[in-house]
Amino acid sequence: MTESIDAAQADRALKAKHRAMWAMGDYPSVASHLIPDLGAVLVRECGVSRGDRVLDVATGARKPGQTRPPGRRHRGG
Structure with a gap:
């Protein structure tokens, strides 16, 4: 109890x-x-890979939105 x-x-x-x-x-x-590791978990669990295009919607502090698959460089703003 x-x-x-x-x-x-x-x-x-x-x-x-x-x-x-x-x-x-x-x-x-x-x-x-x-949620420090959420971005990496989302990218992995969603199966995002090089060449995929994804839409980052309402990620707050941009942590998940800044996570990229291994080997992928950031493009855009």
Whole structure:
């Protein structure tokens, strides 16, 4: 029982921290603390490879949008 109470308290504390970070509007901080590896995971899981064209929509701090498949150079703005 104590473990579930501790887990619930930890969960509430983490959610409060995340809400505070989002509320500050410091999206690069949110991206670097909450989802630092998301871009690489998205590129890998979506099977993006050299020569593919993809549309980056609403990625916030541009972290996922700046991730490219291995060997791919950045083009464009």
